[in-house]
Amino acid sequence: MAIGLGIIIAVVVVLVALVFIGYFVGIYNAFVRLRNDIKKSWSNINVLLKQRHDELPKLIASVKGYMKHEKSTLAELTKARTAFMSAKTMDAKAAADNQITSALKTIFAVAENYPNLKANENFLQLQSRISGLENELADRREFYNESVNTYNIKRESFPDMIVAGWMKLQSKEMFKVSEEEQQDVKVEF
Amino acid sequence: MADDGAMKMFVYSFVGLGVGVYLFFKGFTWLREKRLIENTPTSKIRSLAMGRVEIFGKVVAEAKKKIKSPFSGADCVYCKWTIEEYRNQGKSSRWVVVKEGVETNHFNLQDNTGKVLVDPKDSQLDIPVDFESKKLTEPIKKYLDGEAIKYKSWLGFNKSLRFREYYLAPGDEVYIMGSAGDNPFVEDGSAQNNVDDIMIQKGKSDFYYISDKPETAVLKKFKWKVLGGFLGGGALIVVCLFYIFFFIGIL
Numbered sequence: 001m002a003i004g005l006g007i008i009i010a011v012v013v014v015l016v017a018l019v020f021i022g023y024f025v026g027i028y029n030a031f032v033r034l035r036n037d038i039k040k041s042w043s044n045i046n047v048l049l050k051q052r053h054d055e056l057p058k059l060i061a062s063v064k065g066y067m068k069h070e071k072s073t074l075a076e077l078t079k080a081r082t083a084f085m086s087a088k089t090m091d092a093k094a095a096a097d098n099q100i101t102s103a104l105k106t107i108f109a110v111a112e113n114y115p116n117l118k119a120n121e122n123f124l125q126l127q128s129r130i131s132g133l134e135n136e137l138a139d140r141r142e143f144y145n146e147s148v149n150t151y152n153i154k155r156e157s158f159p160d161m162i163v164a165g166w167m168k169l170q171s172k173e174m175f176k177v178s179e180e181e182q183q184d185v186k187v188e189f
Numbered sequence: 190m191a192d193d194g195a196m197k198m199f200v201y202s203f204v205g206l207g208v209g210v211y212l213f214f215k216g217f218t219w220l221r222e223k224r225l226i227e228n229t230p231t232s233k234i235r236s237l238a239m240g241r242v243e244i245f246g247k248v249v250a251e252a253k254k255k256i257k258s259p260f261s262g263a264d265c266v267y268c269k270w271t272i273e274e275y276r277n278q279g280k281s282s283r284w285v286v287v288k289e290g291v292e293t294n295h296f297n298l299q300d301n302t303g304k305v306l307v308d309p310k311d312s313q314l315d316i317p318v319d320f321e322s323k324k325l326t327e328p329i330k331k332y333l334d335g336e337a338i339k340y341k342s343w344l345g346f347n348k349s350l351r352f353r354e355y356y357l358a359p360g361d362e363v364y365i366m367g368s369a370g371d372n373p374f375v376e377d378g379s380a381q382n383n384v385d386d387i388m389i390q391k392g393k394s395d396f397y398y399i400s401d402k403p404e405t406a407v408l409k410k411f412k413w414k415v416l417g418g419f420l421g422g423g424a425l426i427v428v429c430l431f432y433i434f435f436f437i438g439i440l
Contacts, residue, residue, distance in 0.1 A: 004440035008430050015213065015423045022217050030224045037229070044238040136383070139236035139302065146230035154228075 066117040077103040209425030216418025223411035235303035246300035261320040265356035266296035275349035311391040315400035320354040368392020
């Protein structure tokens with residue numbers, strides 16, 4: 001009688017221990033996956049930033065002839081592009097990206113004042129391509145922020161915080177939109 | 190006779206023990222899948238990147254890629270059907286599957302930003318019954334004749350048959366957790382938009398899940414599966430061990 005009951009109690013203890021260990025191993029693996037997902041979603045933003053960056057010289061070349069009175073806007077875009085090229089850290093790239101986005105918004109808004117430019121096929125194609133990339137970038141920034149938010153919430157929730165503390169995980173920063181970009185572009189006619 | 194019954198229960202206890210162990214360990218897989226769904230943000234289709242993705246949208250099918258379901262004749266992109274017969278086995282009676290089939294085709298999933306091609310092959314499809322009938326309608330008779338399935342007994346009476354269809358139809362809202370990979374139908378570099386060169390498919394990760402429920406409902410289902418696996422599987426193991434030990438006399 002005692003042997004059978006002893007085995008059953010041992011089995012119950014083993015099962016409970018397995019669930020307990022499996023649960024915490026799962027939390028550890030989830031953190032590893034989340035950390036890599038955040039890195040990957042940042043790389044996915046970078047791919048689009050690079051694609052947009054490659055389109056900028058073509059855009060500047062196509063509008064330069066028409067926008068003779070908008071030299072400062074074009075200079076701003078060139079400066080932002082250079083800043084992006086020399087940016088090494090994620091924060092620096094994010095800041096340069098915000099500058100480029102802001103400069104592009106101004107260029108596309110100001111282009112309304114130049115009917116010849118608006119009729120230029122090459123410009124229209126570039127505008128459409130860059131606007132498409134901007135939309136994709138906005139989605140991927142949102143995706144990145146959602147990944148970071150999930151990670152930060154898990155890091156601070158119980159019992160995940162025990163594993164996060166043991167893994168020495170730090171909270172991560174979201175991709176912030178600059179003050180400039182949040183404001184509407186002013187166009188003077 | 191009583192010994193026969195006890196012996197049967199002894200054998201069933203071993204089967205139950207096996208099922209319990211399977212359910213218990215399956216609980217870990219379901220827990221992992223639940224966490225994967227919880228921790229993966231939903232992507233917008235126009236900005237999909239290669240690799241594991243979670244998307245939600247409406248099924249869109251090209252006219253030539255639609256399938257007709259065999260019993261109800263509904264237009265769909267995926268259809269699984271079963272024919273069951275009510276059979277008496279000793280004192281009990283139950284529905285037994287006599288024939289089943291699956292037909293599937295590629296379809297597009299569309300959200301408010303774009304659409305992407307989906308290959309549902311090798312996915313875990315979580316779809317409820319969309320059509321059920323016990324009546325021998327004309328399309329059903331036609332199908333049975335085509336498949337040479339007899340629906341009359343030797344006395345000339347109709348057999349007790351049940352026909353079920355599970356399908357994904359155009360317009361259905363679908364949740365997908367899968368892998369965004371290369372679209373083999375588009376030549377590399379020829380796509381107008383990046384997403385045109387992507388097809389959702391079973392990737393390296395073994396989890397490819399398609400459901401016509403929203404993410405919250407999918408998560409709720411997984412929560413019950415995890416609890417059922419750990420608690421149900423664990424309880425079954427303990428109960429079966431009790432009976433086995435009782436039978437062999439060490440309890």
